[in-house]
Amino acid sequence: MxxxxxxxxxxxxxxxxxxxxxxxxxxxxxxxxxxxxxxxxxxxxxxxxxxxxxxxxxxxSDPRPSKLRLHIDVNPTDRDQDAELERLLALGARTADVGQTGTESWHVLADPEGNEFCLLRTRLQPL
CATH class of the missing domain: 3.10.180.10 (2,3-Dihydroxybiphenyl 1,2-Dioxygenase, domain 1)
Incomplete structure (x- = not known):
């Protein structure tokens, strides 16, 4: 089980x-x-x-103490990573720096309240 x-x-x-x-x-x-x-x-x-x-x-209303210990990863389903990045930024996401080198295959973003999440490269089939 x-x-x-x-x-x-x-x-x-x-x-x-x-x-x-x-x-x-x-x-x-x-x-x-x-x-x-x-x-x-x-x-x-x-x-x-x-x-x-x-x-x-x-x-x-509790202030966020620091970087979250868990974050969400998302993958595009109907477009490539660059197009999905543009869409997410237009929705209100913003880029975030968590110490990445710039050579990663993913983008680190933050939602409107600063919760980090990653946009991965691989396109997944929609469910």
């Missing part, structure tokens, strides 16, 4: 803003809101429990 990742939870100063950003990045839709303001997003028509993990954007 094994486990699989069903949800990733991100603390957010502005859950609505991050839900909108990550929904656009991943092609996700909002499918649930908690009374505490948490927003659940996931693949359209699937929601929780599907093959891709859902994201929960949880309201938090």
């Amino acid at each position: 094994a486990s699989r990742i069903s949800e990733l939870v991100l603390d957010a100063a502005d859950p609505d803003r991050l839900a909108a950003f990550w929904s656009e990045v991943l092609g996700y839709v909002e499918f649930h809101r908690e009374e505490d303001g948490s927003i659940h997003i996931g693949p359209p028509g699937v929601g929780f429990g599907g093959p891709q993990p859902t994201l929960v954007l949880s309201p938090s």
Whole structure:
């Protein structure tokens, strides 16, 4: 028996803003809101429990102490890495420096609240 990742939870100063950003990045839709303001997003028509993990954007006013110990990697599905990089930057991502050398095959970015994530080169088939 094994486990699989069903949800990733991100603390957010502005859950609505991050839900909108990550929904656009991943092609996700909002499918649930908690009374505490948490927003659940996931693949359209699937929601929780599907093959891709859902994201929960949880309201938090706690300051982020430092670099996150976990980050998200994304891969383009319908365009090359350069075109996807342009799209992500237009959505509000920004480049981030975490000490990379400049020779990496991936781009380090940050979402609108500064959470680092990487755009990898390999194009994946959409689910």
